[in-house]
Amino acid sequence: MRVGVIIPVLAPALWLEEAVRAVLGQDPAPERVVVVDDGSSPPLAVAGCEVVRRERAGGPAAARAGGLAALAGECELVALADADDVWHPGKLRAQLDALARHPDAVACFGAVRVVGPDGRPTAERWPQVAPGVHEAQALAPIVYERNPIATSTVVARAAAIAAAGGFESELAPAAEDLDLWLRMLAHGAAFAFEPAARIDYRRHPGGRSADLAALAQCLLAVHERHAGLVEPEVARRARAHDLVALARGRVRQRRYGEARAALREAATLAPPTPRERALAATLTLPGLRAALGRRPPHPTASTR
The missing domain is CATH 3.90.550.10 (Spore Coat Polysaccharide Biosynthesis Protein SpsA; Chain A)
Structure with a gap:
């Protein structure tokens, strides 16, 4: 062929x-x-x-x-x-x-x-x-x-x-x-x-996946369109994951109120992980949240 x-x-x-x-x-x-x-x-x-x-x-x-x-x-x-x-x-x-x-x-x-x-x-x-x-x-x-x-x-x-x-x-x-x-x-x-x-x-700074907030918003839209394909629990977990990603993206944009709102909604859909609870706590501390927003969006450490 x-x-x-x-x-x-x-x-x-x-x-x-x-x-x-x-x-x-x-x-x-x-x-x-x-x-x-x-x-x-x-x-x-x-x-x-x-x-x-x-x-x-x-x-x-x-x-x-x-x-x-x-x-x-x-x-x-x-x-x-x-x-x-x-x-x-x-x-x-x-x-x-x-x-x-x-x-x-x-x-x-x-x-x-x-x-x-x-x-x-x-x-x-x-x-x-x-x-x-x-x-x-x-x-x-x-x-x-x-x-x-x-x-x-x-x-x-x-x-x-x-x-x-x-x-x-x-x-x-x-x-x-x-x-x-x-x-x-x-x-x-x-x-x-x-x-x-x-x-x-x-992974690189110019890649689409580097814009966490934009990617998360698109994933939310796709998951909403196709929610009927999966069990409700799967749809809830996926939405919670997307909202946490959106929160991380909003932190990078210094839109902290929107980040907190996304985390709150995520917590109503699935129990927050320790990392997500730590992220929510960090948002109350101006110095730490600013430093968090400057971190790379994906793991960068080499395995070599």
């Missing part, structure tokens, strides 16, 4: 060359690699790839939708990659083999090593599931609550993405991937997890 890769990017594209090199270096190589330039100024030129130009930035969901349109009717499989992530050698082959072994799976996702801007592994551990095929009913609550599906690991059947409606940007521009996985699961899709398909997922 023909494979098309979609890479959305907006300048400055600090790691795009590394990301593209890793994609083109796969064996077998994908039939098409489409880089969607999401309104960069000046326009980007990328050697070895097709470039689809968007004159006005619309975010990753709109960019990926443009990539899907460029591949329409030509590639049975769509692989997703972000411009700051890196595929490991053998990633694509492992997923093609997994999808051949499991024809009932509409998508395959892989394992993640979280790295910092310099490419060194951090202390963060990505959530993971057991290898093999996971049916929609069993996987949906896992994806809903702690999404183990990193976008840059996904290879999916183009028809399944289309059947679920593709990427939507209106609801949650920073959680469009989770929204799509949940819509696919709502259609009864089975996903395969292949741990031999690995990527480096890069």
Whole structure:
């Protein structure tokens, strides 16, 4: 089956060359690699790839939708990659083999090593599931609550993405991937997890995940849309987790009243953890809360 890769990017594209090199270096190589330039100024030129130009930035969901349109009717499989992530050698082959072994799976996702801007592994551990095929009913609550599906690991059947409606940007521009996985699961899709398909997922100050408050607001919207997929207790825990993340984001913005309000609501949904109680206590101490707001949003310590 023909494979098309979609890479959305907006300048400055600090790691795009590394990301593209890793994609083109796969064996077998994908039939098409489409880089969607999401309104960069000046326009980007990328050697070895097709470039689809968007004159006005619309975010990753709109960019990926443009990539899907460029591949329409030509590639049975769509692989997703972000411009700051890196595929490991053998990633694509492992997923093609997994999808051949499991024809009932509409998508395959892989394992993640979280790295910092310099490419060194951090202390963060990505959530993971057991290898093999996971049916929609069993996987949906896992994806809903702690999404183990990193976008840059996904290879999916183009028809399944289309059947679920593709990427939507209106609801949650920073959680469009989770929204799509949940819509696919709502259609009864089975996903395969292949741990031999690995990527480096890069955390950096310019990444979307660095804006904790914006990401938390998008996750709240996605979880509200799909709450009917899971048991009420799962929905409550996910909302509580999102509200704590929102509180941390508000602390970074020095909007302490909103941070306290988010923590109070979270505590009504799920018992606060010791760290969450410590965060609430810190918000009463001006010096400590200011220092907390300056901390990196994600673990940074190297594991090397």
